[in-house]
Amino acid sequence: xxxxxxxxxxxxxxxxxxxxxxxxxxxxxxxxxxxxxxxxxxxxxxxxxxxxxxxxxxxxxxxxxxxxxxxxxxxxxxxxxxxxxxxxxxxxxxxxxxxxxxxxxxxxxxxxxxxxxxxxxxxxxxxxxxxxxxxxxxxxxxxxxxxxxxxxxxxxxxxxxxxxxxxxxxxxxxxxxxxxxxxxxxxxxxxxxxxxxxxxxxxxxxxxx
Amino acid sequence: xxxxxxxxxxxxxxxxxxxxxxxxxxxxxxxxxxxxxxxxxxxxxxxxxxxxxxxxxxxxxxxxxxxxxxxxxxxxxxxxxxxxxx
Numbered sequence: 001x002x003x004x005x006x007x008x009x010x011x012x013x014x015x016x017x018x019x020x021x022x023x024x025x026x027x028x029x030x031x032x033x034x035x036x037x038x039x040x041x042x043x044x045x046x047x048x049x050x051x052x053x054x055x056x057x058x059x060x061x062x063x064x065x066x067x068x069x070x071x072x073x074x075x076x077x078x079x080x081x082x083x084x085x086x087x088x089x090x091x092x093x094x095x096x097x098x099x100x101x102x103x104x105x106x107x108x109x110x111x112x113x114x115x116x117x118x119x120x121x122x123x124x125x126x127x128x129x130x131x132x133x134x135x136x137x138x139x140x141x142x143x144x145x146x147x148x149x150x151x152x153x154x155x156x157x158x159x160x161x162x163x164x165x166x167x168x169x170x171x172x173x174x175x176x177x178x179x180x181x182x183x184x185x186x187x188x189x190x191x192x193x194x195x196x197x198x199x200x201x202x203x204x205x206x207x208x209x
Numbered sequence: 210x211x212x213x214x215x216x217x218x219x220x221x222x223x224x225x226x227x228x229x230x231x232x233x234x235x236x237x238x239x240x241x242x243x244x245x246x247x248x249x250x251x252x253x254x255x256x257x258x259x260x261x262x263x264x265x266x267x268x269x270x271x272x273x274x275x276x277x278x279x280x281x282x283x284x285x286x287x288x289x290x291x292x293x294x295x
Contacts, residue, residue, distance in 0.1 A: 110253075137267075
């Protein structure tokens with residue numbers, strides 16, 4: 001990890017001193033994350049791709065201003081969010097919804113299921129389930145959707161997300177909790193149980209650090 | 210510390226991220242041990258997160274990477290990096 005960071009800083013210095021082509025290598029690990037960040041705001045693959053390209057170009061043009069006090073990935077996330085949000089504002093067909101203002105208390109009662117088991121990797125073979133999940137995520141209020149995808153898709157830490165969004169870590173946690181519970185409530189009914197055996201609920205805990 | 214179901218729910222997200230205190234963790238696990246409903250909710254949230262992380266959710270558009278590098282290549286040929294993202 002520290003080695004990767006040192007490598008990035010070295011590449012950035014070399015790009016700035018003239019080895020421009022290294023920029024291709026610098027951004028390669030983040031192509032996917034940048035797209036997903038743009039999708040989290042724009043909810044449209046074509047628009048997200050345009051925003052992702054533009055964000056990368058802006059990162060290149062602004063590379064000299066990267067000081068290394070944040071991780072390069074976090075800096076790139078902030079640029080992408082700004083790019084995507086400015087496109088969203090400009091896009092006449094998308095109206096700013098009051099949904100955006102959703103950090104108020106609401107009822108987050110989960111969908112109650114007595115027994116809910118399914119093997120995730122196999123369930124995605126059902127194409128319509130993947131679509132269902134994407135639609136549910138796209139349907140989240142914008143501020144929840146951003147935090148949810150940054151955390152649970154891109155696997156950024158709470159602190160990195162707080163830094164990229166310019167908000168407090170606690171607010172990130174609150175939004176994340178609400179996003180996850182809203183998705184649980186919406187998706188649990190579609191994921192019918194397929195495993196008759198009672199699985200021990202904590203068996204997966206070791207797998208997620 | 211003894212918890213009711215509705216007091217466990219707000220902790221499910223933090224519990225998954227392992228950002229609860231040891232005392233909270235003990236209380237949550239004690240509750241989950243005998244509560245089928247809450248452990249099923251925890252399972253379902255966890256499974257949704259596993260599904261979300263799968264590459265088949267929000268696939269990259271075909272040719273995305275090629276177009277990205279083509280665009281970057283054109284920019285690199287045009288100008289040196291500056292010190293303003295705008």
